[in-house]
């Protein structure tokens with residue numbers, strides 16, 4: 144299978160005058176098989192790229208929704224090795240870019256070289272460690288380069304231009320823009336300062352921008368795409384559909400499917 | 413940031429991008445005020461008049477005779493709120509005031525640091541909120557009430573294991589969206605840079621006083637300094653006075669719990685390298701890097717991480733760390749109560765248990781024990797263990 148690069152994926156949607164829709168799920172939430180089916184549902188309903196969380200016991204960047212998903216996944220037996228098996232299984236039915244979102248301790252514990260090597264072999268396109276700022280990322284960036292994995296970083300409204308420059312120097316694939324001041328979680332409104340941040344980045348760089356944290360409605364997707372973002376990442380709002388339908392898998396997949404279609408449609412103008 | 417916050421390879425600042433500006437602002441302010449004359453004058457005033465410094469270095473005559481060593485106790489238990497924690501909360505609270513922050517948040521396990529923060533919030537009239545795992549809220553109702561009496565709001569944390577590490581996670585989450593107005597007052601020499609460096613700075617006063625006092629009493633340095641290690645602040649405070657004096661042994665007593673084959677909190681003795689709460693240090697974790705729960709009879713040593721400078725001192729062999737089991741700590745608790753009329757905190761009892769073991773092999777040595785806190789908070793635990801109904 145020929146895995147699509149982020150560059151190609153963002154160009155593909157741009158040519159259609161759309162933004163990229165990037166849904167998120169924690170590998171193994173609520174269990175291995177169901178989460179596979181959920182990702183299939185993502186792909187069948189318009190996902191342009193995927194964000195797959197590897198669960199961590201202490202996810203400081205995340206709100207209660209993602210943490211609950213992490214706990215469900217860990218309780219179902221998910222671990223780093225199975226996480227990579229999960230990605231391999233995804234590669235049996237999709238070639239769109241897959242980003243792994245995790246925390247640095249999982250990478251450090253396995254060993255940087257081993258982690259990135261296995262990631263590549265499993266079909267991972269990019270890795271983002273939520274608690275790894277550029278200052279600490281030297282070795283990681285080297286390992287990523289060595290194994291042909293893109294390393295994604297985050298920027299927030301509070302990120303100064305000076306830091307932004309540093310981040311842009313080492314960030315590849317896309318830049319993950321944090322939409323709100325705070326942690327992940329579904330929210331009602333997208334802050335105006337997010338719009339300003341997107342413009343600030345566009346002034347400095349050509350790198351594709353995907354906005355995440357707090358994007359929970361089709362209107363939010365529309366707003367950030369209109370503000371110049373190349374993609375929108377939706378996490379907590381999707382995970383809520385898992386939480387709400389744990390007893391009824393069919394309904395869970397149905398609801399996720401129709402929600403994804405709405406979100407994807409919102410990326411088209 | 414101006415400094416990298418590394419102790420050898422340990423330490424650093426492994427936090428989400430959102431928190432970096434908050435840490436940068438804090439580092440800048442700390443580096444500015446730590447040598448500021450007015451700041452230090454005010455801090456010294458409060459340490460003396462409010463907290464009760466200096467604390468005595470007490471020669472424990474009866475215990476010395478019993479154990480066959482010269483034993484001195486650094487009496488941090490005599491401080492206001494009953495533990496060394498207030499040295500740090502005064503320092504950081506004042507720093508928050510100088511930074512113009514209008515709200516304090518803190519994490520707490522059993523409530524010691526929460527109380528020390530709550531009283532500083534009251535003293536400086538800064539509204540204070542304390543994150544506390546809901547399990548701990550349930551176990552430590554009295555301390556929750558004490559915090560509330562000082563005007564603090566206690567936020568029970570329902571996430572994860574609902575204990576100290578989850579309280580820390582939630583405090584960081586709060587801070588990620590509130591750092592404009594809020595200072596996060598971390599309670600030990602852990603967390604991302606600049607916390608380990610800053611908390612050590614504010615706890616240094618223990619080591620400085622102790623060194624002056626022992627030289628005055630004995631005319632020479634001690635053979636060994638022993639302190640208990642949770643996050644590592646009381647130990648780092650007293651060690652800092654002697655780190656340069658290579659002939660002085662430094663020993664950290666970790667929460668040995670049921671022993672290393674059972675549940676424990678011996679992060680350095682039995683943990684592995686990892687990243688938790690913003691720094692690279694030793695942690696208790698499984699093969700995948702998922703953080704384990706710690707266990708110790710004393711809530712203050714019940715933490716699966718440890719300050720990065722301790723990891724560094726251990727790797728250099730400058731300080732040694734040993735597990736002290738629940739049972740050994742209880743023996744230490746009773747020993748000090750019976751022989752000296754001083755009821756120690758269960759945390760500090762680990763240092764006493766350690767000293768007892770050390771004395772057995774090293775007769776005639778001069779030992780300083782950091783008595784980090786008093787044991788009033790723990791008497792009901794002891795009563796329960798001894799089958800006494802209160």
Ligand SMILES: Cc1ncc(COP(=O)(O)O)c(C=O)c1O
Pocket residue numbers: 495496497524525599600601640641642643644645646647711712713757759760784785786
């Ligand atoms: C009396 C006392 N000693 C020791 C500790 C352990 O903390 P640290 O290692 O930071 O001194 C605590 C923590 O709550 C405490 O209350």
